[in-house]
Structure formats: C-alpha cells, structure tokens
Amino acid sequence: MAGAENGEIADAATDRPETPNSESQLSGDGDKPERLSKLPLTRIKAMMKMDPDVTLASQESVLLISKATELFIESLAKEAYVHARQGKRKTLQKKDIDNSIEELDSFAFLEGTLD
Template structure:
C-alpha cells in the first residue's frame, strides 16, 4: 500500500530584472505592509516544534527512564525534528526525481537505502 505525504515544492521562477521605478515602487509598497520588528505572537517562534509534553510522556514510557529533565526533553525533541527534516529532504529528492510533489513510501525506502546514517531504519517500514 502506498502512503503519500503532501509536500509543497516551490516552483522555480525565472528572475526578471526590474527597472528602478518598479523597484522603488515595490519597496515603498513593502514598507507599508511590513509589521513592526519584534517577536510575533503565537507558535511561530517556538524553539521546539514538537509538543514537549508528548516527548516527555514517550520518554517516560521507557522503563529505564524514571526522571526526564526539561533540558533533556528539549534536546530529544530538537534532535527528532532535525532527523525528520533530514529524512524528509532526502525523500523529497527521490520524489522530485520521479517528477512528483507527493512523498510516497518508496521515496522514504530509497532515502533509507541510500544513506548510511539511516541503515538502522532498514526493514522498519515493512
């Protein structure tokens, strides 16, 4: 069974040179629409994107783990995010080779087989 994950792929657009007048007009327009600097409200600027409470619960599900500090939970969450990003980028490469915008299981399989650092995952998706 093929499982798909939707991934947006930015289309490469040709860059056209603008005249000075167009550039100035566009810059002035951007100044009016720009927001004031400073941290934006909401989850956009969270250091970890995964829910730390769920990570902590998963860590505590291991019988060898009795306590988990906030720092260790954060590090595990960040490492997980980076791992998922890395394997997703590798899988996206294979999807793009197949001229597709949707990740499929075969893309993940190809990414796992191609990279030595993913060798521990071989056979886990079976």
C-alpha cells in the same frame, strides 16, 4: 592553576544567555511567542518515561530530544524529496522514503521498519 580554570569557567557561565524553561520564548521584535519546538513536549516526555531506566526527565533534555527528532525528520524528508523530484513528482511517497533509507548508510538502522 586550578583556581584560574575555575574562575574562567565561572566567567564563561555568566556570559551565556539563560536557557528558556518553557516551550515558548518571547521574540525580540514582537509580542507573539516563538515556539522552540514544533513537536508536543509533553508527549515526548511521556515517551521518554516509558523507558524503565528513566525516572526523571528535565525540561532541557525533553527539548533536546525534541530538537534532535525534528532535525532527523527534516533530514529524512529532504532525502525523500530528492527521490520524488527525480521521479518528477512533488508528493512524497513511501517508496521515496524507502529509497532514501536504502541509499544512505546513516539511515541503515531504519531498514525494514516501514514494512
């Protein structure tokens, strides 16, 4: 049974598309490269290496941290935008971000960081 599981794992691994090793990947319909991350990966890697426990950071891990950061910022910005729209404004203000942090439990760890 273990041999069948290993064969299934090997088959699943060969069916997956290869992950890109660089910041950009060629898109299928044009010759302009499509960026996988909107944040500078070299700076993120440098910030990761500031932690004394981190000696090596693979390109995949840097890309994953970058993508997670983008999604976090997007989520916070969308919530802050809801508060701006309630105030009949189009421009985000610090108070909109503060209100979002206070309102949602998922942002509770940010309380007091913008003071």
